[in-house]
Amino acid sequence: MRSTAGVPISDAGVVDPAQPGPGYRKLARNSAVAAGAVGVNGLLSAAILALCAKFGQTAEIAAYTVMTSALAFVLIALSGGSAMLYLNGTEDQRALVRSQWALVIVPGLLLGALVAGGFYALRGYSGTALAAAGVVVLGNGLAQLQIADFNRRTRFLASAVLMCASKAASLVLVLCGVPLTLALATAGLAQLVAGELVLGRDGSLRHVRPRTLTLRRAFAAYRSGRQLFGFALGELYVARFATLVLSLLATPAVMGSFGAVAVAYQAIGGVVLSALQVPMVARARSRLGLEHARHPASFAVAVALVCAVPMAAAVAWLAPWLTGTLLSLPHRAAAGWLALFMLALPFVSVTRALMYNWIGDGHYSRATKAMALLAALLTLAAGFGVVRFGPMGAAGATAAAEMAALAVILLFEWRRRVGRPSAEALSATG
Structure with missing residues (x-):
C-alpha cells in the first residue's frame, strides 16, 4: 500500500504466495546454521582478544573498545531499525533504506568517527588504531545490509560461512603479528567484497544508483521505519x-x-x-x-x-x-x-x-x-x-x-485470539 506521496505506509497485508516455501525441517536446519554461526563467531572473537592480550596489544584493545562503544550509539541513533526494515520490508522500502545509508548514515558514521577519534586521540589513544576501529564499525554497519540480503534470500549457510571466514582471517592476521584493529578492518572489508561477489546482481551495493539517491527518499525511510527505530x-x-x-x-x-x-x-x-x-x-x-x-x-x-x-x-x-x-x-x-x-x-x-x-x-x-x-x-x-x-x-x-x-x-495474545472469532462473526452478520 502506498500513500499519495508515493511512500509505503503499510505492508501488513498478506500477498498470494508465488512459490512453495520451506518445510519445518529446513527452517529448523537454517535456525541451527544461523545460531551456530553466531556461536562460532563469538568463540573466534574471544580467541582473538585473548591472543591480543597475550601479545601485549592492550593499546589496540583499548582503542577498539572505546571507538566501537562510542560509534554504537551513533549507529543506533542514525540507523535504528533500518536493517530490520531492509530485511522485512517491501522492495520500495528497501530502496529507501539504501538512500538513507548512502546519504545520512555513512556520512554520519564518518563524522562520528572523526569526532570520537579526535577526542580519544587527545586522551592518549593510538590514532592509527582509532582510525582502523572506525573502519571496522563502518564495515560492520554495511555488513548488516549484506547479511540482510543473504537472509532475505534464505542463504543462511553462505552468510554463516562468510561471517566465520572473516573472523578466522582476522585470527590468522593477528597470529601473523598484524595489529588487532587493522586485522579486523582488513578482514571486514574483504568480507564485504566477497559477499557482493557471492550475491552477484542481488548485492545491496550493486543496487545503489546515484540518480535514485535523494534526501527525500532517505527521510521517507525514517518515516517508514520509525516503529522499528x-x-x-x-x-x-x-x-x-x-x-x-x-x-x-x-x-x-x-x-x-x-x-x-x-x-x-x-x-x-x-x-x-x-x-x-x-x-x-x-x-x-x-x-x-x-x-x-x-x-x-x-x-x-x-x-x-x-x-x-x-x-x-x-x-x-x-x-x-x-x-x-x-x-x-x-x-x-x-x-x-x-x-x-x-x-x-x-x-x-x-x-x-x-x-x-x-x-x-x-x-x-x-x-x-x-x-x-x-x-x-x-x-x-x-x-x-x-x-x-x-x-x-x-x-x-x-x-x-x-x-x-x-x-x-x-495475556494480550490470548485476548486477541479469543476476540477474533467474535469480530469475524459480527462482520459476517453485518
Missing part, C-alpha cells in the same frame, strides 16, 4: 539499563566482574536471537509473496525453547566453574549473577520469538509496544533491585522484567 532503541535500553544504573552505585572492581557476566549473557542471548531470525524471515517472505511459509507462531517459540533451555541449564550448572576457574573473577557472588541471567534466558527467548513473529508479519507497531512495555517493567524492577541488592538485583531485575513482560504479552 523504536524497537531497536528499546532493545538497546533493555540490554544496557540495569548495567548503567549499577555503574552509578558500584565500584569499578564490582563493575568489572559484573560486566564480564553481562557480556557472556548477551553473547549467549545473541545465539538464540540469530536462530529466531529464520522463522521471522520466512513469515516476511510469505507476507511479501516470495514464498508460502504458513508455519504457526508456535514454531518460533519452539525454536526459542530448544535453543535457550539447554544452554541456560548448562551455563547455570557450570556458573561456579565459569566465573571462578575460567574467568577468574574475584567476586564469588558472580556465579549467582550468571545463574539469575540464565533464569531470564528462556523468557527472553520466548518474548523475542513473539516479537519477531509480529515483525515478520508486518505488525511493527505491536512489536514496538511490547518492547516499550518490557522497558517500562525493567525500569521499575532495576530502580528497586539495583539500589537494594546491587549486582544481584540487576540480574534479578532483568529476570523479573522478562517474566512479567511475557505474562502480559501472552
Whole structure:
C-alpha cells in the first residue's frame, strides 16, 4: 500500500504466495546454521582478544573498545531499525533504506568517527588504531545490509560461512603479528567484497544508483521505519539499563566482574536471537509473496525453547566453574549473577520469538509496544533491585522484567485470539 506521496505506509497485508516455501525441517536446519554461526563467531572473537592480550596489544584493545562503544550509539541513533526494515520490508522500502545509508548514515558514521577519534586521540589513544576501529564499525554497519540480503534470500549457510571466514582471517592476521584493529578492518572489508561477489546482481551495493539517491527518499525511510527505530532503541535500553544504573552505585572492581557476566549473557542471548531470525524471515517472505511459509507462531517459540533451555541449564550448572576457574573473577557472588541471567534466558527467548513473529508479519507497531512495555517493567524492577541488592538485583531485575513482560504479552495474545472469532462473526452478520 502506498500513500499519495508515493511512500509505503503499510505492508501488513498478506500477498498470494508465488512459490512453495520451506518445510519445518529446513527452517529448523537454517535456525541451527544461523545460531551456530553466531556461536562460532563469538568463540573466534574471544580467541582473538585473548591472543591480543597475550601479545601485549592492550593499546589496540583499548582503542577498539572505546571507538566501537562510542560509534554504537551513533549507529543506533542514525540507523535504528533500518536493517530490520531492509530485511522485512517491501522492495520500495528497501530502496529507501539504501538512500538513507548512502546519504545520512555513512556520512554520519564518518563524522562520528572523526569526532570520537579526535577526542580519544587527545586522551592518549593510538590514532592509527582509532582510525582502523572506525573502519571496522563502518564495515560492520554495511555488513548488516549484506547479511540482510543473504537472509532475505534464505542463504543462511553462505552468510554463516562468510561471517566465520572473516573472523578466522582476522585470527590468522593477528597470529601473523598484524595489529588487532587493522586485522579486523582488513578482514571486514574483504568480507564485504566477497559477499557482493557471492550475491552477484542481488548485492545491496550493486543496487545503489546515484540518480535514485535523494534526501527525500532517505527521510521517507525514517518515516517508514520509525516503529522499528523504536524497537531497536528499546532493545538497546533493555540490554544496557540495569548495567548503567549499577555503574552509578558500584565500584569499578564490582563493575568489572559484573560486566564480564553481562557480556557472556548477551553473547549467549545473541545465539538464540540469530536462530529466531529464520522463522521471522520466512513469515516476511510469505507476507511479501516470495514464498508460502504458513508455519504457526508456535514454531518460533519452539525454536526459542530448544535453543535457550539447554544452554541456560548448562551455563547455570557450570556458573561456579565459569566465573571462578575460567574467568577468574574475584567476586564469588558472580556465579549467582550468571545463574539469575540464565533464569531470564528462556523468557527472553520466548518474548523475542513473539516479537519477531509480529515483525515478520508486518505488525511493527505491536512489536514496538511490547518492547516499550518490557522497558517500562525493567525500569521499575532495576530502580528497586539495583539500589537494594546491587549486582544481584540487576540480574534479578532483568529476570523479573522478562517474566512479567511475557505474562502480559501472552495475556494480550490470548485476548486477541479469543476476540477474533467474535469480530469475524459480527462482520459476517453485518
